[in-house]
Amino acid sequence: MEISTLTAYHCLAFVWYFFVIYSITCLRTEERPSEVFLYGGQWKYLTVLNLFVSISFWTLYTYNRELVYPKRLDGVIPLWLNHAMHTAILPVALLEILATPHRYPAKKKGLILLGCAAFLYISWVLWIHFVTGEWVYPLFASFSPAGLGAFFIGNFAIIVCFYNFGEFLNRMIWGDSIVILDYKQKSK
Known part of the structure; x- marks a missing residue:
């Protein structure tokens, strides 16, 4: 474009x-x-x-x-x-x-950053529940503590799948364009 x-x-x-x-x-x-x-x-x-x-x-x-x-x-x-x-x-x-085209960081770094963002949001949701006694989303009230943990882990697994799918789509659509962008930046 x-x-x-x-x-x-x-x-x-x-x-x-x-x-x-x-x-x-x-x-x-x-x-x-x-x-x-x-x-x-x-x-x-x-x-x-x-x-x-x-x-x-x-x-x-x-x-x-x-x-x-x-x-x-x-x-x-x-x-x-x-x-x-x-x-x-x-x-x-x-x-x-x-x-x-998007340049994804190394897989490990990308997943660590994604995990940190998820952890911060979950911490914020848990803090709000701790302070108010109310859940941000009514769905969370239906879980036991173990169930809530499993729900968060399951959602993180889905997020990782979307991350990987986005990276795959990017590679399928743009192919070597990402490498070319890196090469042009290095040559400057």
């Missing part, structure tokens, strides 16, 4: 992300259920911290929406914003894979 088109795409994606985050902060809090957005505000939700959660959100939503997005939120979060956070981001992510 041409540099100017790629730059325009990335600027558009950034503006979209900023607009979604801004829209979340402008929600009328007087209409929210009492426990929504208290401790940690909207920053306790993975969707706000990282919009690429489309598949896990809609899978759980389809199974039992009350586990991730209780019906009482429909009066607080407009339908368009729900889809902006949980649907529109999947095509944006796929377009990113098609638009530009």
Whole structure:
């Protein structure tokens, strides 16, 4: 993709992300259920911290929406914003894979960084539960401590699979382009 088109795409994606985050902060809090957005505000939700959660959100939503997005939120979060956070981001992510080659770090380093990010988010979720006695996602209340640990480990395994799949797609689509980019940078 041409540099100017790629730059325009990335600027558009950034503006979209900023607009979604801004829209979340402008929600009328007087209409929210009492426990929504208290401790940690909207920053306790993975969707706000990282919009690429489309598949896990809609899978759980389809199974039992009350586990991730209780019906009482429909009066607080407009339908368009729900889809902006949980649907529109999947095509944006796929377009990113098609638009530009990405250089993944060494497998070990990439997985360590991914594990650190997952650990930090899980720590944040557990901290919120410790402070408030409420779970960020109602789904977590249905697990025993061992079950919750197994759930987190299982989700990390899924994240690792998506990471590897993204790396595979990148290699399949762009092939040697990644090596060429490295070579051009080294020659400068």
